[in-house]
Amino acid sequence: MLDADSIAVLGAGKIGSIIIRALSEKLDGVKVIATGRSYETLQNAAKLGAIAIRENRKAVLESDLIIISVKPFHFPQLLKETGFDVWVDKTVVSVMAGVTLSTLQKALEGAEVYRAMPNLNAYVGRSATAIAENGSGYRKNTVDALFKTLGTTYWVPEEYLDVWTGLAGSGPAFIAEIIDALAMGAVASGLNRELAYKAVLDVLEGTALLLRARSNIHPAQLRDEVATPSGTTIRGLTVLESRGVKAALMELVEQASRRSREIGTEVNERVVKELTFMLQQVEKNK
Numbered sequence: 661m662l663d664a665d666s667i668a669v670l671g672a673g674k675i676g677s678i679i680i681r682a683l684s685e686k687l688d689g690v691k692v693i694a695t696g697r698s699y700e701t702l703q704n705a706a707k708l709g710a711i712a713i714r715e716n717r718k719a720v721l722e723s724d725l726i727i728i729s730v731k732p733f734h735f736p737q738l739l740k741e742t743g744f745d746v747w748v749d750k751t752v753v754s755v756m757a758g759v760t761l762s763t764l765q766k767a768l769e770g771a772e773v774y775r776a777m778p779n780l781n782a783y784v785g786r787s788a789t790a791i792a793e794n795g796s797g798y799r800k801n802t803v804d805a806l807f808k809t810l811g812t813t814y815w816v817p818e819e820y821l822d823v824w825t826g827l828a829g830s831g832p833a834f835i836a837e838i839i840d841a842l843a844m845g846a847v848a849s850g851l852n853r854e855l856a857y858k859a860v861l862d863v864l865e866g867t868a869l870l871l872r873a874r875s876n877i878h879p880a881q882l883r884d885e886v887a888t889p890s891g892t893t894i895r896g897l898t899v900l901e902s903r904g905v906k907a908a909l910m911e912l913v914e915q916a917s918r919r920s921r922e923i924g925t926e927v928n929e930r931v932v933k934e935l936t937f938m939l940q941q942v943e944k945n946k
């Protein structure tokens with residue numbers, strides 16, 4: 661049973677619209693309200709089953725649970741639009757990269773806050789979503805049920821969220837790049853693009869299924885089973901080693917994770933500035 665009659669998705673962009681679609685299709689009797697800046701965004705959200713409106717403040721006031729899916733650097737502007745007197749007793753889940761629970765708690769006074777990191781594989785119900793909570797856990801089961809409509813959920817300490825962002829949040833982009841490179845290699849060797857692309861996707865899906873089916877064996881074991889002495893695989897692996905591809909992939913995740921932490925610090929500074937300004941305005945108008 662969901663402990664929320666009405667859910668708002670603030671910022672119905674790429675991830676927001678996938679969330680709207682999943683909530684509308686998979687949860688019965690829940691009202692989904694979506695906001696966006698452009699006519700196209702609102703029209704798309706309405707098509708996916710949401711009540712699409714322009715006013716963030718109204719969306720928050722009319723909802724029990726709010727998902728924030730604007731870009732991290734648009735968060736201060738969003739706060740300006742909602743005001744800071746609307747959050748008491750609301751449950752808020754941010755999917756913004758980097759933005760910490762402490763920043764959210766400061767900005768959304770009186771709300772119960774969660775930070776989640778899904779990925780675009782949610783489109784096919786296969787997001788690996790990490791979620792961190794900040795204390796009361798009042799609507800934890802509801803938050804879990806919502807994100808299970810996108811795939812698998814993992815409840816983790818907040819310190820893991822930036823790494824999760826660098827690995828699983830950004831992951832579909834990294835894997836897409838590798839898929840493209842492998843397909844291009846096949847094209848360079850004479851296979852047509854269409855067949856090459858199909859083959860890479862089959863290999864990728866099959867390898868993930870195989871590793872899971874064999875009780876999560878270490879990938880190195882599978883690699884060694886494939887690599888015949890003096891065969892084709894070891895010739896290919898030698899290229900990866902000589903070009904430092906493994907080290908590059910390790911650094912890729914480290915750098916992406918670091919960027920998530922940096923975004924967290926930068927957004928916190930901007931939010932504090934915005935809140936200070938908003939409080940000054942309130943004092944002035946007294």
Ligand SMILES: NC(=O)C1=CN([C@@H]2O[C@H](COP(=O)(O)OP(=O)(O)OC[C@H]3O[C@@H](n4cnc5c(N)ncnc54)[C@H](O)[C@@H]3O)[C@@H](O)[C@H]2O)C=CC1
Binds near residue numbers: 670675701
């Ligand atoms: N794209 C991805 O793969 C993932 C993105 N995220 C996070 O989700 C958030 C959104 O990312 P995307 O969907 O990729 O971006 P996006 O740009 O596609 O979506 C953001 C939407 O918010 C709207 N917006 C901006 N300011 C607004 C305001 N004041 N009021 C209402 N709507 C407003 C924009 O017009 C846009 O439609 C980011 O914080 C990102 O870090 C999280 C996981 C995966």
Ligand SMILES: O=C(O)[C@@H]1CCC=N1
Binds near residue numbers: 830
């Ligand atoms: O690139 C980004 O910042 C966002 C977070 C995870 C996926 N996209």
